[in-house]
Amino acid sequence: MFDSIIIGGGIVGLATALQLQRAKPSSKILLIEKESQLARHQTGNNSGVIHSGIYYKPGSLKASNCIRGYHQLIQFCKEEGIPFDLCGKIIVATEEKERHQLDILHDRGIQNGLTGMKRLTKDQLREYEPHVAGLEGIHVPQTGIVDYRLVSEKYGELLRKHGTEIHLSEKVTAIQENEVITDKGNYSGRLIVNCAGLYSDKVAAMTVSPMNVRIIPFRGEYYKLRKEKEYLVRNLIYPVPDPNFPFLGVHFTRMAKGGVEAGPNAVLAFKREGYKKTDVNLRELSESLAWPGFQKVVRKYWRTGFGEIYRSFSKAAFTQALRKLIPDIQSADLIEGGAGVRAQACDREGGLVDDFMIFETKHAINVCNAPSPAATSSLAIGETVAKLALARL
Numbered sequence: 001m002f003d004s005i006i007i008g009g010g011i012v013g014l015a016t017a018l019q020l021q022r023a024k025p026s027s028k029i030l031l032i033e034k035e036s037q038l039a040r041h042q043t044g045n046n047s048g049v050i051h052s053g054i055y056y057k058p059g060s061l062k063a064s065n066c067i068r069g070y071h072q073l074i075q076f077c078k079e080e081g082i083p084f085d086l087c088g089k090i091i092v093a094t095e096e097k098e099r100h101q102l103d104i105l106h107d108r109g110i111q112n113g114l115t116g117m118k119r120l121t122k123d124q125l126r127e128y129e130p131h132v133a134g135l136e137g138i139h140v141p142q143t144g145i146v147d148y149r150l151v152s153e154k155y156g157e158l159l160r161k162h163g164t165e166i167h168l169s170e171k172v173t174a175i176q177e178n179e180v181i182t183d184k185g186n187y188s189g190r191l192i193v194n195c196a197g198l199y200s201d202k203v204a205a206m207t208v209s210p211m212n213v214r215i216i217p218f219r220g221e222y223y224k225l226r227k228e229k230e231y232l233v234r235n236l237i238y239p240v241p242d243p244n245f246p247f248l249g250v251h252f253t254r255m256a257k258g259g260v261e262a263g264p265n266a267v268l269a270f271k272r273e274g275y276k277k278t279d280v281n282l283r284e285l286s287e288s289l290a291w292p293g294f295q296k297v298v299r300k301y302w303r304t305g306f307g308e309i310y311r312s313f314s315k316a317a318f319t320q321a322l323r324k325l326i327p328d329i330q331s332a333d334l335i336e337g338g339a340g341v342r343a344q345a346c347d348r349e350g351g352l353v354d355d356f357m358i359f360e361t362k363h364a365i366n367v368c369n370a371p372s373p374a375a376t377s378s379l380a381i382g383e384t385v386a387k388l389a390l391a392r393l
Contacts, residue, residue, distance in 0.1 A: 002030045002165075003393055005180050005189035007172050007203055009033025011043040011148055011375050012367060013195030014155035015382030021162055023386050027393070029164040030187055032180070034171040039152035041273060042197050043375060045340035047222075047253045047261055050074075050084065051373035052142035054091075054109040054117075055241065055248070061356040061384075063112050066373045069380030070142065076379065077146060080154050086144035087254065089236030090125060092134035094324045098240040099136065105240070106138055116141045131232045131326050143236055145256045148375045172196075175206040178363045191389055192364040198272045198343040204366040213345045213353065213368060214291045217272045217284075218247075220264025221312060222337035225252075229333040233260045237325050242304070247342075248372075250311075250321045261337055262322050262329075265311045275339045277312070296350025345369035358385065365389060 004020055006013050009031060017031050035041075053070060056063035077084045093102045109117050120128070120137040128139055160166060167184075174181040179188050196203040201215045225232065238251040247266045254260050268288065271281035288294055298305065311318045319331045345353040345368055356377075357369035365388050370381060 001028075002187060002189040003027045004029050004191050004193055004389060005187055006031045006193045006195060007180070008195035008197055008200070009035065009038040009156075009166065009168070010041060010195065010197050011039055011152045011155070011378045012197070012370050012381055013193075014038065014152055014159065015378035016193055016195055016367075016385045017159050017164055017382075018155050019379065019382035019386040020389060021159060021164055023390055024393070025162065029159075030189065031159065031164060031166045032170050032172060032182060033166070033168050036169045038156050038166075038168070039149050042340065042343060042371070043148050043152055045275070045338060046148060046372070046375055048145050048147055048256045049236065049253060049376075050086070050144035050146055051376040052109070052114055052140050053112045053373070054105055054114060054138075054140055056108070056112065056373075057355075058108060058111040060354075061358070062354070062373065062377070065356060065377040065380040065384060067112055068383075069373075069377035072379035072383075073146075073151070073376060077151070082146065082150050082154060083256065084144055084146040085256065086142065087235040088128075088139060088141040089143040089238055090120065090128050090132070090137045090139050091238045091240060092125060092132060092137040092325055093240050094134050096135065101240045101243060102136065102138060104243075109138070109140065114140065114142060129234055129237055131328050132237055133325065133327050145236075145254060147256045151375075151378075172203060175203070175364070191392055193385060193389060194364055194366040194368070195370075197370070198341060200343065200366065200368045201345070204364075204368055207361050207364050208366070213347050213357065214287070214293065215272070215343045215368075216288050216291070216294050216297075216346045217269035217274065218266045218342045218344050219269040219274060219339050220266055220342060221339045222261045222263035223318065223334035224337040225260040225262060226333055226335055230260045232326055232328060232333075239325060250318070252322075252325065262334060263318075263337065264340065265308045265318065266342070267308050267312045268305075269341050273341060275341060291346065293346040293348045293350045297346060297352060300350060342371045343369075344371060356381065358388070360388060
């Protein structure tokens with residue numbers, strides 16, 4: 001009998017286990033991951049940005065957990081010797097209509113406790129990024145870069161060191177009250193914690209009926225700048241995001257492991273773990289297309305969606321989107337990069353859930369929407385879930 005069984009070995013599941021272990025060292029914890037390694041999916045395929053919390057509505061779970069998690073992450077990296085760089089970023093308004101949204105972002109940053117932000121004129125933007133084009137912007141000094149795989153591996157190392165069992169290459173197939181059934185065995189736990197990411201709704205549905213949200217997988221595709229063109233980007237350059245769409249738009253990111261990424265777009269993945277255009281799972285695709293909420297999303301955002309799809313298949317269109325920020329970028333400067341898949345919760349009414357979503361049932365705690373900035377926020381999310389868990393253990 002385990003005190004807690006955690007399903008999912010991404011950064012959120014690992015951080016939750018770590019916070020449970022810290023809060024109650026005598027607790028007997030099992031973490032189950034279906035892949036042969038930790039942090040295989042969302043964690044291992046993101047851009048490695050340490051988010052400041054400027055985007056998120058004050059008082060939301062994203063805002064509170066991002067700010068708290070930011071400081072915990074920085075402290076953790078310092079203590080464990082994990083390299084990171086608080087290089088800062090600029091958010092750039094390239095059109096007149098974006099100035100108002102820039103004002104909102106600046107106000108949110110202040111409300112969320114950020115200090116040292118600077119409003120930038122057109123000329124001041126170029127002091128930070130000499131090749132950028134924009135009407136005005138914001139410099140956010142707290143933003144940084146880190147390798148979240150290294151962070152996750154350290155979480156796992158500490159968990160094993162202090163007695164947490166981690167089972168890799170083991171898939172959960174069913175949950176019956178307080179028993180977790182996998183393809184390799186059965187385990188009893190006083191509490192089950194679902195941090196299954198792209199399959200968190202599937203795991204939640206083993207204990208919840210009806211499920212009123214579904215994970216819709218959105219693939220984000222990246223290009224990389226050729227080595228000789230990396231001088232065009234000093235650190236991180238972001239556009240002003242569309243307030244009605246829960247994605248940040250194509251941007252430039254200097255990577256912790258070297259190089260500069262450009263992207264991502266956001267297109268429906270035809271498979272929950274579909275990192276290539278050719279990755280298709282007909283059952284999973286049909287489930288996404290049949291979900292009433294996603295059908296409403298398509299009707300609402302079809303113009304935006306077609307633009308994202310067009311950029312997915314047209315390098316010229318992708319380049320054009322990037323040139324809004326850096327006009328000197330040419331198609332020949334870009335080489336194909338990787339891709340990540342975002343587990344985006346969509347409710348039955350057609351809402352793309354913007355905040356983190358954590359809900360409890362009799363035997364389980366379910367983390368069912370934890371996209372960006374979940375990696376930055378991981379220790380704070382883990383702390384939040386651990387508090388819920390310890391109140392029941």
